[in-house]
Amino acid sequence: MKVKLFTAQNMAEAMAQVKQDLGRDAIILHTRRFRKGAIFGFFGKEMVEVMAAVDSAAATISEKKPKIVVPAATDDTQMTALQLEMSNMRKMIEQVLCQLPQNSKQYSSLMDLLIKNDIEPLIAANLVKGLPDEKSLVGSDQSIVRKLLLDRIVNFLQKIDGIDISPSGCKTVALIGPTGVGKTTTVAKLAANFALKEGYKVALVTADTYRIAAVEQLKIYGDIIGVPIEIVYSPDELKAALYRHNDKNLVLIDTAGRSPSNHYQLTELQALLAVDPYIETHLVLSTTTKYKDALEIVNKFSVCSPQKFLFTKVDEASNLGTILNLLYHFPTTVSYMTTGQSVPDDIELASSTKLANMILRD
Ligand SMILES: Nc1nc2c(ncn2[C@@H]2O[C@H](COP(=O)(O)OP(=O)(O)OP(=O)(O)O)[C@@H](O)[C@H]2O)c(=O)[nH]1
Ligand SMILES: [Mg+2]
Structure with a gap:
């Protein structure tokens, strides 16, 4: 070093x-x-x-050319550990299934589908409870049950609201979350869409002064989009920057990725956001994160009182059960979902129908 x-x-x-x-x-x-x-x-x-x-x-x-990294072959010990974990998981699911109300067993194929998509067994059982018995239906009627289940998931995901801006107001939005989930890229996507496509006055603020490259990354986006960018090193500097840009319709704050297990970093972030009670905070969560880790992230970042969840990397996730599980435990509004690396295109207002279809995919 x-x-x-x-x-x-x-x-x-x-x-x-x-x-x-x-x-x-x-x-x-x-x-x-x-x-x-x-x-x-x-x-x-x-x-x-x-x-x-x-x-x-x-x-x-x-300084050297990037190397292509070939993933190491999975050795036997890794394989055994994985198999053990899977068999433990299967046992756990079987145990939970035994505790479920008797009638949830009649929806075994729907339960299988939900659990395969990483939805907690008890949440899955609640979702299928009271649906018509699949086995008593024939042919196309069976797909009606699936449609009913889909509607239930859609209803469950109804709390959706992006960033509401008005031409006469000034809205401040901060993106927070763990490292590498896509905060900076999402800030750039939002800035480009609001400034270039919708014609709003936008400013960017980065509080991620931890790495040189992070500041540069947002500066480049700011230059390309043609919006001003402020670099802030302290809560006072953030306050001053927000004051300077109170003529903008939207001020987007990018923050440094924080580890959920680092309490000091989180309280520092909390202090930064406390400079203005009107900052709308979106917790950025990657849909590729394991559910258990996502729970930990939401729990730990709750000290920063995020108002909305923003889900990234939907394109890379093998399933979206985690979204449903999280919203079951933390009924929070979802703002956007991002679907790729391309700025500004790969972002959309979250859609309950789209998410429900993805959650229920085979
Ligand atoms: N596939 C995919 N990649 C994404 C998406 N959003 C961001 N990325 C990629 O994820 C990587 C990290 O993105 P950043 O925006 O730098 O993430 P960050 O949260 O700002 O990272 P830190 O500032 O280090 O905490 C980059 O390679 C992005 O291109 C997405 O929706 N899909
Ligand atoms: Mg970043």
């Missing part, structure tokens, strides 16, 4: 030095503003100090 201290007249200059010296993978450890040549803190020239670090091995590797 190579650690270096940089001083410059402003943050942009300091970041340029960090980038030039340590490369794009550098991590910012600490930033500070101070007055050079100051007497008791007065009169001196304001300077900034940035402490940055880079993993020396990573720095050399990142």
Whole structure:
């Protein structure tokens, strides 16, 4: 690990030095503003100090051409562990099924389908409860049962609301969530759609100053879309940036990915968002995340009081049962779903019908 201290007249200059010296993978450890040549803190020239670090091995590797990584073959031990997990899961499901009301067993194929799509057995049983008995129906009538189930899921997913902006108002939306779920890409997609397609005045703010590359990523999007971008290093700077852009219809705040198990990071994020009670916070969740992990994420990020869920990587998810499970336990409004890497196209307002169809796919 190579650690270096940089001083410059402003943050942009300091970041340029960090980038030039340590490369794009550098991590910012600490930033500070101070007055050079100051007497008791007065009169001196304001300077900034940035402490940055880079993993020396990573720095050399990142300059080389990317390598194609061939996944290692699954060895026997891994396989046995996986089989064991699956058999435990099967046993668990069987146990739960035994506890279910007797009549839920008559919907075994629907129950199988729901459970195959990772829906919790008890939620699945609640969904099928009271549906006409499949076995008593013949031919096309059986598909009616499936249609009824689909309608139930649609009703269950009804709470959908994107970002409501008005030409005379100023709306502030922050995207929060774990690392790599697609926050920055989604901010760019939203900015491009609202600014370019709908003609609203939009500004971007990034509070992700943890990595040089993160700031640059949003800057590039800002330049392409033609909207201003602010980089904020503290809650006070966020407050000032929001004030400067109160003439915009929409201010989108990108935040650094946070680990749900890092309480300090989460309270820091909470403090940042607390500067303005009108910030609408969307918790960004990747649909490729395992349900158990997603539960943990929602639980831990609840300190930031997100008002909406935004689901990403719908294109990559093997099933969307997690969405239903989460909404069962946390009845929260869903805003958007993203369906690919393309900016600005791969985003749409969540649709309960579309999601229900995907949740119920074979
Ligand atoms: N397949 C797919 N990839 C996506 C989607 N949204 C984002 N990505 C990709 O996910 C990766 C991470 O996206 P970012 O936007 O950088 O994620 P982030 O949450 O800002 O990451 P951090 O800032 O590091 O926490 C990128 O390769 C994106 O192109 C999506 O809907 N589908
Ligand atoms: Mg990001």
